Amino acid sequence: MNQIILTGNLGADPEIFYTNEGMHIASFSLAFKSTKDKTNWVKITCFKKTADLAERYLHKGAKVAVSGMLDQDKWEDDYGNKKSTFKVIANIIEFIKTDGRGFEDNNSENNNYVPQSPDEDVPF
Numbered sequence: 001m002n003q004i005i006l007t008g009n010l011g012a013d014p015e016i017f018y019t020n021e022g023m024h025i026a027s028f029s030l031a032f033k034s035t036k037d038k039t040n041w042v043k044i045t046c047f048k049k050t051a052d053l054a055e056r057y058l059h060k061g062a063k064v065a066v067s068g069m070l071d072q073d074k075w076e077d078d079y080g081n082k083k084s085t086f087k088v089i090a091n092i093i094e095f096i097k098t099d100g101r102g103f104e105d106n107n108s109e110n111n112n113y114v115p116q117s118p119d120e121d122v123p124f
Contacts, residue, residue, distance in 0.1 A: 002069040004088055007096065008032030010062045011041065014054045026051035028058065030066060030088075043087040044068075050090055057095060067092040 011029040018024060027045045034040045044066055046054055058064065068090040075083050 026054035
């Protein structure tokens with residue numbers, strides 16, 4: 001099973017992309033504490049409906065809980081050195097604290113998004 005849940009704060013507003021086929025993608029960095037004195041960062045990527053919600057409601061500093069799967073990207077740099085990094089492919093984002101941007105009512109029932117199927121938003 002590949003499942004990860006993180007709670008943290010966005011380091012910047014989400015970056016928004018579209019594939020050639022028009023699929024909506026949102027990406028942002030999430031800061032989370034691993035120990036009392038250490039903050040780690042991880043890239044979060046979401047697709048389709050989850051990306052729509054990230055674009056509309058998330059902003060720098062927002063506190064969220066993200067649930068998804070861990071994904072590893074591998075590549076070679078210009079010198080032939082093998083590199084890798086991890087990211088989270090999010091299928092659930094829970095809004096813990098935002099400034100209300102995008103919400104018509106801060107007590108809205110739409111503070112959480114749970115897709116019909118966890119695989120529905122993942123394009124592979």
